[in-house]
Amino acid sequence: MSTALHIRQLNKHFANGKQALRDIDLSVQHGEMVALIGASGSGKSTLLRHVAGLVVADAHSPSLIEVDGCCVQQGGSIHRDIRKVRSQVGFVFQQFNLVDRLPVLMNVLVGLLHRMPSWRGWLRLFRPQERALALEALARVGIADCHAQRASTLSGGQQQRAAIARTLVQGAKVVLADEPIASLDPESARKVMEILARINREDGCTVIVSLHQVDLAIKYCPRVVALHHGQVVYDGPSAALTPALLRSLYGVQADEILADAAPAAVPAPMSPLSPPLPPSPITPLPQFAPAMARAA
Numbered sequence: 486m487s488t489a490l491h492i493r494q495l496n497k498h499f500a501n502g503k504q505a506l507r508d509i510d511l512s513v514q515h516g517e518m519v520a521l522i523g524a525s526g527s528g529k530s531t532l533l534r535h536v537a538g539l540v541v542a543d544a545h546s547p548s549l550i551e552v553d554g555c556c557v558q559q560g561g562s563i564h565r566d567i568r569k570v571r572s573q574v575g576f577v578f579q580q581f582n583l584v585d586r587l588p589v590l591m592n593v594l595v596g597l598l599h600r601m602p603s604w605r606g607w608l609r610l611f612r613p614q615e616r617a618l619a620l621e622a623l624a625r626v627g628i629a630d631c632h633a634q635r636a637s638t639l640s641g642g643q644q645q646r647a648a649i650a651r652t653l654v655q656g657a658k659v660v661l662a663d664e665p666i667a668s669l670d671p672e673s674a675r676k677v678m679e680i681l682a683r684i685n686r687e688d689g690c691t692v693i694v695s696l697h698q699v700d701l702a703i704k705y706c707p708r709v710v711a712l713h714h715g716q717v718v719y720d721g722p723s724a725a726l727t728p729a730l731l732r733s734l735y736g737v738q739a740d741e742i743l744a745d746a747a748p749a750a751v752p753a754p755m756s757p758l759s760p761p762l763p764p765s766p767i768t769p770l771p772q773f774a775p776a777m778a779r780a781a
């Protein structure tokens with residue numbers, strides 16, 4: 486396996502002084518499906534947005550983010566060839582990011598804009614084979630029959646599936662999904678997670694998905710990275726997550742999360758494309774040390 490994502494010494498302070506990310510070191514190999522978990526405000530979205538080059542790290546820092554060996558940002562500056570890297574990275578947002586008034590097919594075709602002359606994009610002059618590609622992507626996510634509808638007329642789950650079809654058409658090697666199921670009902674959430682797992686399995690896409698639902702993280706993602714106050718406090722097999730670690734991560738919410746993630750309710754993790762990586766040699770914060778020791 487080769488490295489899909491490499492993050493070194495990532496720190497982020499926002500203008501208000503809030504430190505959202507602390508000394509993040511992380512590597513993800515091609516073909517992995519990784520869940521990013523942690524309480525609200527732990528830094529999951531901020532981390533994913535840095536990887537997509539939507540947010541810059543602290544200026545003049547030794548930080549580095551590379552996707553597939555290409556620099557996204559270094560030392561707090563976006564790399565000048567970021568367009569090339571962005572075409573490799575699909576971003577699935579919690580709120581879908583579709584253009585409501587445009588037909589679903591057109592929203593999916595947006596995934597092709599990066600590799601066609603801008604005048605064709607402006608005029609929405611897509612070739613028959615490009616439309617066929619978008620229709621095929623919609624068929625793969627199970628909503629080909631909705632292709633002519635305005636995006637605003639789809640359910641939340643269907644909109645999210647259209648957003649995933651857009652990343653398929655884009656040809657993204659790495660898919661970053663930021664709480665893609667947060668606003669969906671359980672059945673729609675399950676379908677979206679199944680689709681993410683399928684593009685990971687069948688297309689070899691590397692998927693990094695932030696989730697509040699620990700049970701789904703365990704079910705679909707062989708590897709989990711847990712954040713706490715902007716720091717990586719666990720990086721290892723999802724099967725080795727412990728109640729103690731979840732209690733440390735989620736505090737009073739932990740009991741609810743543990744009920745959802747109770748072993749009896751959680752099917753065995755899907756077999757990964759490749760075996761999960763051994764836990765990274767990170768130093769746990771003192772309060773996480775017992776849980777980390779058990780996971781190792």
Ligand SMILES: Nc1ncnc2c1ncn2[C@@H]1O[C@H](COP(=O)(O)OP(=O)(O)OP(=O)(O)O)[C@@H](O)[C@H]1O
Binds near residue numbers: 531
């Ligand atoms: N633009 C910003 N300016 C100032 N602080 C910010 C900004 N964006 C995020 N933060 C802060 O950074 C921290 C991490 O936020 P982030 O959205 O990454 O967390 P999260 O784990 O994704 O949370 P959630 O699960 O609720 O989406 C939070 O304390 C948040 O308030």
